[in-house]
Amino acid sequence: MLSPLTHDDPPGFGPYQLLARLGSGGMGTVYLARSPGGRTVALKTMHRRIAADADFRTRFRLETDAARVIGGQHGAEVVDADPGAETPWLATEYVLGPPLDDAVEGSGPLPEPTVRAVGAALCAALGQLHRSDVVHRDLKPSNIMLTAYGPKLIDFGIARAIGDARLTRTGNTAGTPAFMSPEQASGQEHTPAGDVFALAGVLVFAATGQAAFGWGQAADLLYRVQYTEPDLSAVPAGLAPVLAQALDKDPARRPTTGELAARLHDGGGEFADHLTVPLLTEIGRRAAEVWQFTPARLPAPAGAPPEPVAEPPAAGPSRRKMLLMGGGSALAAAAGAGAWVWWGTDGTPYQKPGAGPEVSAPPKKKENSEWQWQVAHEDSEDTAPGAPFVVGDMVAFVAGQGLNAADAASGTIKWQSDALESTYRTATDGKRIYRICEPEEAEGNKGKPGGFPLLVATVGLDDGKTGKAFAEITDVNGVIHMNQLLCAADGVLYLAAGAGEYGVGYKFEDGQSWKLIAVDAGSGRRRWSQPVKGRAQGRERLLFLSAAVAGGRLVLLREQDDGTVRVTVHDAGSGEAVWEKPLDVPRKELDRDPLTTDGDHLYVGGGSLRALRLSSGRETWSTRARGSGSRFGLPSVKDGVVYAVEKGRGVVALDARTGKRAWTEQGGDGARAGTGDRPVIGSAHVYSASPAGLRAIDISSHNTAATYKTRGDRFVAHERAEMIIAFGGRFIAGYPLK
Numbered sequence: 001m002l003s004p005l006t007h008d009d010p011p012g013f014g015p016y017q018l019l020a021r022l023g024s025g026g027m028g029t030v031y032l033a034r035s036p037g038g039r040t041v042a043l044k045t046m047h048r049r050i051a052a053d054a055d056f057r058t059r060f061r062l063e064t065d066a067a068r069v070i071g072g073q074h075g076a077e078v079v080d081a082d083p084g085a086e087t088p089w090l091a092t093e094y095v096l097g098p099p100l101d102d103a104v105e106g107s108g109p110l111p112e113p114t115v116r117a118v119g120a121a122l123c124a125a126l127g128q129l130h131r132s133d134v135v136h137r138d139l140k141p142s143n144i145m146l147t148a149y150g151p152k153l154i155d156f157g158i159a160r161a162i163g164d165a166r167l168t169r170t171g172n173t174a175g176t177p178a179f180m181s182p183e184q185a186s187g188q189e190h191t192p193a194g195d196v197f198a199l200a201g202v203l204v205f206a207a208t209g210q211a212a213f214g215w216g217q218a219a220d221l222l223y224r225v226q227y228t229e230p231d232l233s234a235v236p237a238g239l240a241p242v243l244a245q246a247l248d249k250d251p252a253r254r255p256t257t258g259e260l261a262a263r264l265h266d267g268g269g270e271f272a273d274h275l276t277v278p279l280l281t282e283i284g285r286r287a288a289e290v291w292q293f294t295p296a297r298l299p300a301p302a303g304a305p306p307e308p309v310a311e312p313p314a315a316g317p318s319r320r321k322m323l324l325m326g327g328g329s330a331l332a333a334a335a336g337a338g339a340w341v342w343w344g345t346d347g348t349p350y351q352k353p354g355a356g357p358e359v360s361a362p363p364k365k366k367e368n369s370e371w372q373w374q375v376a377h378e379d380s381e382d383t384a385p386g387a388p389f390v391v392g393d394m395v396a397f398v399a400g401q402g403l404n405a406a407d408a409a410s411g412t413i414k415w416q417s418d419a420l421e422s423t424y425r426t427a428t429d430g431k432r433i434y435r436i437c438e439p440e441e442a443e444g445n446k447g448k449p450g451g452f453p454l455l456v457a458t459v460g461l462d463d464g465k466t467g468k469a470f471a472e473i474t475d476v477n478g479v480i481h482m483n484q485l486l487c488a489a490d491g492v493l494y495l496a497a498g499a500g501e502y503g504v505g506y507k508f509e510d511g512q513s514w515k516l517i518a519v520d521a522g523s524g525r526r527r528w529s530q531p532v533k534g535r536a537q538g539r540e541r542l543l544f545l546s547a548a549v550a551g552g553r554l555v556l557l558r559e560q561d562d563g564t565v566r567v568t569v570h571d572a573g574s575g576e577a578v579w580e581k582p583l584d585v586p587r588k589e590l591d592r593d594p595l596t597t598d599g600d601h602l603y604v605g606g607g608s609l610r611a612l613r614l615s616s617g618r619e620t621w622s623t624r625a626r627g628s629g630s631r632f633g634l635p636s637v638k639d640g641v642v643y644a645v646e647k648g649r650g651v652v653a654l655d656a657r658t659g660k661r662a663w664t665e666q667g668g669d670g671a672r673a674g675t676g677d678r679p680v681i682g683s684a685h686v687y688s689a690s691p692a693g694l695r696a697i698d699i700s701s702h703n704t705a706a707t708y709k710t711r712g713d714r715f716v717a718h719e720r721a722e723m724i725i726a727f728g729g730r731f732i733a734g735y736p737l738k
Helices: 054-074 100-107 112-131 192-208 218-227 240-246 257-264 277-292
Strands: 016-024 028-034 040-046 078-082 089-093 144-147 150-153 340-343 373-377 389-391 394-399 402-407 413-420 426-428 433-437 454-459 471-473 484-489 492-499 513-520 526-532 544-550 553-559 565-571 577-583 601-604 608-613 619-624 636-638 641-646 650-655 661-664 685-690 693-698 704-708 714-718 723-728 731-736
Touching: 016 040, 040 054, 054 078, 054 089, 054 112, 054 150, 100 144, 100 192, 100 277, 112 144, 112 150, 112 192, 112 257, 144 277, 192 240, 192 257, 240 257, 389 426, 389 714, 394 731, 433 484, 454 492, 471 492, 471 513, 484 544, 484 553, 492 544, 565 601, 608 641, 650 685
Parallel strands: 426 484
Antiparallel strands: 016 028, 028 040, 040 089, 078 089, 144 150, 340 373, 373 731, 389 394, 394 402, 402 413, 426 433, 433 454, 454 471, 484 492, 492 513, 513 526, 544 553, 553 565, 565 577, 601 608, 608 619, 636 641, 641 650, 650 661, 685 693, 693 704, 714 723, 723 731
C-alpha cells in the first residue's frame, strides 16, 4: 500500500526521486521511487540508527548480492545499488502484484491448482539460488510477491552462502519462527533442504490460511517446529502427502526442489491461467495505482525543528517519524515519540492536542474494542523480543531495535531511546533503568588488544537518553556482545561479563574468561566478583537465560552447551555459590523471564509443579500434572498462592507452603489455554491466554468472568496503574487489571 512520505524522508537517493512509502521494518524503509528516465522502482534503504554498524552493512551488501543472483525472472531485478553509501540503498524493479500473505488475507486460501503452480515456480526460484550456493533462510508469505507471470522472491536480508555461519544475532535464531526449518530453529546450519521445509510451510499457509505449526509466541513456535508434527488437516487431500514429505524433520528425507516441483505441477499452461479472478484483479489494481498515486509529504509535528532536505547522516535515529495507518488516514505521531500511533478506548486513532497538525479523513471506529488503549509501531514485527519490565508509572520494552517506554495507564509513548538496545543489556529495579554502554572510542575499533572497559549508565525516565556512566569495570572487555546486565535489586546491579578477545560477531571465543559481578547502583563501586564458566568456542547463546534476587539469593537459569538448563544460586551479598541443580523444563520455555520466587522458594513448572527452597535447593513439595502428556506452564505466585496453567485443564491454584491444590478452573476455554506464559494475577481475577483471547478467571467462582480479544502473546501486570499490558506483533495494548 502506498503511503505519503514523512517530513524527514530525504528527497531521493542517487538519481532516484522518492514518491511514496511502501513499508518499513526493523532494518530499513522501502520507498516507491522513479528514475530520471521515468522508470518506477522499489528503493530499499537501511535505517540511520544501524547504518554505522559494520555487521548490518555486510548483511545489506549480501542481500544485494543475493538479489542479483536470483535475477529478474524469479525475483525483483536489481536496477541500481550503493551498499557503501552513507545510507546504503538498493533499487529494484517495482513488482506489480500483492505479497502472498495479503493475497490470502484479501481473498481467502488459494485453490489447489493455484497452490501447485505457485509452489512449482518457487521451486525453480530456490533451485537457482541453491545452484549459486546461496540459501534464502527467511522464506515466508510476506517475502513472496504474486505477479501475472509467476511468483517472485524478495527480501534477502538474511540470505547467505551455504556453509557461512556468520551474521547471527545473540540469543536469537535468524528467520521467522512460523516458517523455519527444525535445524534452523535449533541453531544448526540451514542448507537447501531447510529452504524446502520453509517452502512447504508457505504452501500450507497458501492452501489453508494457517501456518503448519500454528501461530503464537516465538518460543512456542520454535519448539513445535522441532518436535511436533505439522497440522495438514485442512490441506487438500491430493496435496497433503507431497507437503508432508517436504516437512520431514530429517533434511535427508526431504525432496530436492526439482523433485518437489515435479510432484506439484507439470509446468503446462501460462501462470496467469492458474490464478483466480480476484488475484488478477488485485494485480491490475496495483499496476494502475502506481500511476494514479499523487506524491505527497506529511508536515512536521508541531514544534519540531526544520529538517535539512539532504540525504540523512549514517547515524542518529530520527525520533520525529510519523506512523502511516491504512484506510487512507495519515496520522501524526506525538513529537519525540518515535514511530507510534495511539488508539483510544472506542477503537479510534487519536491525536492529542498539540501533537501535530489536524489529520484528514475521519478514522474508522473499531467495533467491540475491549482494550483501554492500543498503540502500534511501524518499524517492528515484534514489540517485545525480550522481557518487558515495569518501572514507575511506565512499562519499558524493546521495539524497532530501541528501548521504548509507555505510560501504563494511558498508553502514551513517552520516549524511544537514543541508542540501539538489547533487553539482556538493560535492567530495572522498578525505580530506575540501567544499561550497559560502550566508550565512544570503541566505535569501529572493538578489536583493540585488551579491549575497552565495561560501562554502566542510567537511562533517563523522562527522555530515554543515556546518562554519564557511573560504573566502569576495567578487568573485563566491555565490548564483548555476550556481556549481560542480569538484574537490579536492593541497590545492587548484577552482571555477567567476559575478559579476552572481542572476536567477530555475536559468539563466544576461546581464551575468554567470565565472571559474575555485583556493582553498587549508587556509587558504581564493585561489591564482589566470582568466576564462572564461559561457553564453548563459537556458541551464540547467552550465558544466562534469566535472573532474579530473592531471600538474599541471586537465582540464575543457565543453559549448558548440551542444551539442558540448570538453576544456579549464589549468595547475593558475597557471590559465593550456594547450590545448583538441573531443571526438566525445555529451554525454549525459559526465554521469557520465567523466574517465579518469593522470599523462601523458587517455583518451577514442567511435568510437575515444584517448590525448591532457596537456601538449599531442597524440594519442599511437588505436584504432578494430571493426565497422560499433561504438564504445567510457567507459574506465578502472589499472597501465598501459586498459579499455573495445567495443559488440558486451564488455571490451577496451589498453596505455596504445601503444594496442596486449592482449585482448578471450571469450564470456559481453559482446556485450550497456552502454557508458554505465566498467569497474571489481579485482586479478583487470574488472567490467562488461550485461542479465544485473554481470559479473566474469577478467583472466587473459578469460572471465566470475561474474555478479551487481543493480539498479545505476552502479558505484564502494572499494579499501580491497574492495567495488564499485552504485547504482540506491532501492537501493545492495555486491559483492566481487576
